[in-house]
Amino acid sequence: MRALFMGCFLAATLSVAPGIGSADTVVSLKDPVHDDDGPGTYKYPTDPVYKPGTFDITSFAVKTRGSDVIFKVTVRSKIKDPWNSRSWDGNGFSLQFAQVYIDTDHKQGSGFCDGLPGLNVKFRKESCWEKVVLISPQGKSRLKSEVKQKAAAMKDGVVYPRVTRVKGRTLEAVVRAKDLGGRPAKGWGWQVVMQSNEGYPGRNDLLTRKVNEYAGKHRFVGGSDWNCDPQVIDILMAPGAGTEAEKEAQHRALKFRCNEADPDKSPLVELPMVYP
Ligand SMILES: [Ca+2]
Ligand SMILES: [Ca+2]
Numbered sequence: 531m532r533a534l535f536m537g538c539f540l541a542a543t544l545s546v547a548p549g550i551g552s553a554d555t556v557v558s559l560k561d562p563v564h565d566d567d568g569p570g571t572y573k574y575p576t577d578p579v580y581k582p583g584t585f586d587i588t589s590f591a592v593k594t595r596g597s598d599v600i601f602k603v604t605v606r607s608k609i610k611d612p613w614n615s616r617s618w619d620g621n622g623f624s625l626q627f628a629q630v631y632i633d634t635d636h637k638q639g640s641g642f643c644d645g646l647p648g649l650n651v652k653f654r655k656e657s658c659w660e661k662v663v664l665i666s667p668q669g670k671s672r673l674k675s676e677v678k679q680k681a682a683a684m685k686d687g688v689v690y691p692r693v694t695r696v697k698g699r700t701l702e703a704v705v706r707a708k709d710l711g712g713r714p715a716k717g718w719g720w721q722v723v724m725q726s727n728e729g730y731p732g733r734n735d736l737l738t739r740k741v742n743e744y745a746g747k748h749r750f751v752g753g754s755d756w757n758c759d760p761q762v763i764d765i766l767m768a769p770g771a772g773t774e775a776e777k778e779a780q781h782r783a784l785k786f787r788c789n790e791a792d793p794d795k796s797p798l799v800e801l802p803m804v805y806p
C-alpha cells in the first residue's frame with residue numbers, strides 16, 4: 531500500500547516537473563494544401579503507390595525535449611510503406627524524403643549555398659545553411675554512404691536523426707541538439723524540402739526521384755529532362771501561415787529557366803527560408 535502510494539506521488543511529481551518528458555515547441559508553421567506541384571506544373575508519377583497528398587506538406591514543427599530536438603513534418607495523406615522498408619533496414623515508410631535545411635546565423639553567404647545533389651537548387655545568399663536534417667526511410671548506413679559518395683564537401687552539415695518514425699500523417703525525427711550545434715534559437719531560418727525517396731538514384735542524385743518532362747511510372751512530370759528544373763515537390767514559404775498567397779509565392783520561387791543552348795549553364799532557382 532505504501533509502495534503504491536509512493537508510486538502515485540512520484541508520477542504526479544514527474545508530470546509537472548519541467549525538462550525531461552515535457553516538450554517545448556520552438557517552431558510551428560503551416561503550409562498550404564494542394565501545392566505539391568513544385569512550380570505549379572509538376573504531377574506525381576503514374577504508379578498507383580503515389581497517392582494524392584503523399585508529398586503535400588501541411589505543417590512543420592520543431593520541439594525540444596531534454597537534450598533532443600524533435601522534427602515533425604506532416605503531409606496531407608496517411609503515410610504508407612508500400613515497399614516494406616523494414617526489409618531493407620528502413621524506418622517504416624517508403625515514399626517520402628524530407629530534407630530540413632537550417633540557417634543558424636542568417637549572415638550573407640555564410641554556410642552552404644547549394645542544396646544537396648539531386649534537388650537542383652541553391653539557397654538565397656542570406657539563407658545559406660549550416661545544417662540539414664535528413665528525414666528518410668533509408669537506414670543511416672545507406673544515407674552516410676550516399677553523402678560520402680555524392681556530397682562529401684557538405685558532410686559536416688549533414689545531420690542523421692537518432693530515430694526516424696511515422697505517426698499517422700507525420701514523419702518524426704529525433705536529433706541530438708549537439709548535432710545541430712545547440713538548441714534551436716530565435717533568428718534561425720528553416721526550409722523543408724519535400725522529395726521522394728528513390729532507392730535506385732541517378733549518379734548525381736542523393737536518393738531523390740527525378741522530375742522529367744514526360745510522365746513515367748516512377749518519375750515526376752512537368753519539369754525538364756535536363757538538370758535545370760528544381761527536383762522539389764513542396765517547400766515552405768514565409769510567413770508559414772498556410773495561405774493561398776504562399777502557394778503562389780512558392781510557384782514563383784520555383785519557376786525555372788533552362789538555357790537551351792547549354793543546359794548545364796542554366797541558372798538554378800534559389801530557395802528562401804522562413805524566419806519565424
Ligand atoms: Ca503543401
Ligand atoms: Ca547561414
Ligand SMILES: [Ca+2]
Binds near residue numbers: 777
Ligand atoms: Ca508549400
